[in-house]
Amino acid sequence: MFFLLRLAVIIQATWLSPLSTAESIAQVDKDSITFSSNQAETTVDIIKKLTTQHFQKQPIDDALSQNLLTQYLGLLDPTKSYFLQEDINEFQKWKFKLDDLLKSGDLSPGFFIYKRYQQRASKRLQENIALLESGFIFDLNKDESLSIDTEANKWQDSTKDSDNYWRKKTKEAYLRLKLNDKDPEEVRKLLIKRYTNLKKRIHQSDSEDVFQLYMNALTGLFDPHTSYLSPRSMKNFRISLSLSLTGIGAVLELDGEHTTIVSVIKGGPADKQGILKTGDKIVAVAQKKQDFIDVVGWRLDDVVELIRGKKNSLVRLEIVPAKGSITGANQKIEIVRDKIQLEEQAAKSEIIEVPTTVDGNNHIYKIGVIEIPTFYLDVDALHSNDPDFKSTTKDVVRLINELHTEKNVDGFILDLRNNGGGFLQEATMLTDLFIGKGPIVQVKNANNVTSRAHQSRSSIYYNGPLLVLINRLSASASEIFAGAIQDYNRGLIVGSKSYGKGTVQIQLPLKEGQIKLTESKFYRVSGESTQLLGIIPDIELPSPYDIERVGESALKNALPWDTIAPAKHSIYWSALLKNPPIDILRRSHHKRLLEDPDLVYLKEELSLIKERSSIKELSLNEKKRKMQSQEYDNNLLAIENKRRKAKKQKNYVSIEEWRSEKNASKDKNKDEDQRPLSEKDLILYEAGNIFADYLNHIFLSSEKQARAR
The missing domain is CATH 2.30.42.10 (PDZ domain)
Incomplete structure (x- = not known):
């Protein structure tokens, strides 16, 4: 199956040692990295394309120059642990000059700063190796800690401060490995090997690596999805998308x-x-x-x-x-390892049965669930006029027919969780099945021209009850579909806030490499952008993803949310229900959040994880670290046993027993997993409960109307 590469900084973070300013350039390797005339020309071309074709018209001026210096240093040294403050002070001479130098193709500051980074890294790595080879004994009983709050960290003021910091950092790496049941001597050898490899790799960086890093510091100031791909990165990216891998x-x-x-x-x-x-x-x-x-x-x-x-x-x-x-x-x-097949990412269906009470009588709803992992289209088969070409919309139509006509389901849940997007055409055509004729999405380009070309052009294919399930990893085309369903009031949107990726990128050739550039933004028919805020569900479910760490809003320099004029569109629920009882559905959901053992467990587990991830510093005392780990395990076990008690199940006597049973269940094939839906997929289970409440209201409203007639 193929392996997707996400474009990222090519130069790895490495450990650096302080050098005095006087020592700096004198210690550059004989084969010192320099930029080429082609890279200089490419820089001028990048500047031109950014200023004329990027959606956000940002001038290349002194303000950008200042931000570029900060951004570049942040890419090289994100934890502020490599350079000394004296280095940062020295680099300030370019604070308001980088813009003018880039316009002329002068890359010397970027390469100078990288060389300083390379020197400090090499020296620091060698010192770490020497420390470990000397047999130095780390005092794991000493009560000290290491800050991991990168936002609060400051550049080290002196060589002494830097040495102490790196002693702690090496000690933390040593302790972490030891706590994972590795022999102390094995840990020492592993760290020596790690630092030796890092030292070797820091000297393997070439001009192409440095140029890409410097250019991505620049493009990243425009937005997080605009980036430069070097010739090597382009080759890797093409390889990563090949189905042969x-x-x-x-x-x-x-x-x-x-x-x-x-x-x-x-x-x-x-x-x-x-x-x-x-x-x-x-x-x-x-x-x-x-x-x-x-x-x-x-x-x-x-x-x-x-x-x-x-x-x-x-x-x-x-x-x-x-x-x-x-x-x-x-x-x-x-x-x-395996190859990915289009069929494995195709839409799939299942039927879930949800028990409920309607007008005092027990009832079971049959709900069709259609899972859509991505918006796919077999372009080659389509262009070769193959009538059996694969597409999201074709598959969903087939599944609707199978479940609605043959299995007589009461309604549909479209599961778009973790769907990162795909073909916009497919998102448009899928929406067409549920809303009938009308606009689906608006696109505004860098010249402020708005297009409403993406339209639904057919009559409604399915007009029954509908629920769309999303989460934080639902992005791009998924957000366009969910946003249209919400704006037309065509169905319920349930889950957690989506990713918020509402921008369009194009790839443009350069003298060397390519630039991926944001040229447009998506807007819903309501006029609201999907950018940054994403789609806010009608009913929110617990989410394992920290919104501050996952999603567009967690990325630096993300384009803002804004609005344009709305497009004229219909407002309706379905032929069955004009006024959705959102408040009633929310109250029922919140009641289950407080009473359902599985939902209570999920909320408490997520709270525990969030609390743990908010830790700002790590203890370097072995006993304390073991106690912290044991405390966390005990808390997890306590809330699991609380859940089991509420469900009248036998408690686990230890964390080991619980993990053993969990691992055994994970080893089973998913298709053979016989656990109840409330344990296999609690979020889908609760979405089913919400949908059952929704269907109850439809049933009662229909009964009321029938009696009135």
Whole structure:
């Protein structure tokens, strides 16, 4: 299956040691990195395209120059732990000059700053290696801590301060590995190997790497989706989209020195395996039964190369789970590589039965659930006039026919959770099935010209009860569909606030490489942008995603939310219900949040995870760290046993017993999972309850109207 690469900073974060200003340039390698005339010409071309074609008309002036310096230093040293304050002071000489230099193609400040970074990294890594090789004993009984609050961190003032900071950082790495049941001598050897590899890699960076980093510091000031792709990155990106490649089926990005899971591709090996989640960090990779290779600090493309492999081959990952990743134990998982098939990402259906009480009588609703992982279209088959070409809309039509006509379901839930978008044409055509004729989305370009070309042109295909389920990873085309359904009042939108990606990018050629540039924004028919705020559900469900860390609003320099004139459109629910009882549905949902054991557990678990992730500093005392980890496990076990007690189930006597049973259930094939829906997919289960309440109201309203007649 193919492996998606997320564009990220090419230069990995590495550990740096203070050098005096006088030592700086004298220690540059003989093969010192310099920029080329082609890169200078490319820079001028990038400036021209940014200022004339980007949606946000931002001048290249002194204000941008100041922000560029800050942005570039932040990309090189996001934790403010590498450069000294004296370096930052020295770099201020370019504070208001970078704009003019870039316009003329002069890249010397960007390369100068990178060389300083390279020097400090090399020296620091060597000092760390020497410290570990000397047999230095870390005092794990000492009561001290390491700040991990990158926003609050400041540049180190002196060599002494920097040395103390890095002693703590190395000690924390040592302690974390030791707490994951590694032998102290094995830990020492592993860290020496890690730092040796980092030192080697820092000197493998070339002019193309530095240029891409500097240009992305610039493009990132316009918005987070505008970026420069070097020739090497373009090649990797094309490879990553090839169906001939196999891997685990996940989107990765480089977050500091860690390779992090952005999302898991539906239907892929990692999704089927069921353990890997958004936010997990990959710290080591192994082939089959070979030894693990530590990948902390590696370049993203090098980590991908390790994970990518032949179909049906085994890759093992050591991860730091996103849940409880601060002090919790690492986890080792096995995934069999495979190719992704279009069929595996195709829309799928199931029927869930929801018991309820209608007018004092027990009743069971049959609800058709259609899961849409992405908005897909087999373009090649379409262009070759193949009548059997695959598309989201065609598949959904078939599933509606099967469930509504043949199985007589009472209504439909369209599940768009984790749907990151896809073909806009498919989102438009899918909306067409449910709203009839009318506008679906508006697009405004950089010249303030608004287009309403994306229209629904057919009569309603299905006009019965409808609920759309979204979450924080529902983005782009998903937001266009959900926004139209909400604006037309065609159905209920339930879940958590969506991603908020409401911009359109184009790729333009350059002298060297390409620029991906934001040229337009999406707007709902109501006139509201989907950008930044996303789609706010009618009824909000608990979400495992921290809105401050996941989504467009968590990205630097995201374009703002705004509005334009609304497009004329219909306002209706369905032929069955004109006035949806939103307040009634919300009250019923909130009652279940307080009383349903599974929902209570979910809320308490998410609260515990949020509290844990808000930790700003780590204790470097081994006993305290063990106590913190044990306390977290005990709290999790307590709320799990509270849930089991409410459901009249036997309590777990230990965290080990609970984990053993959980791991055993994860090893089962998802299709063979016999657990109740409330445990397999609590969010879908609650969406079913909300939909049942909605259907009750329809039934009672219809009965009332019938009696009136």
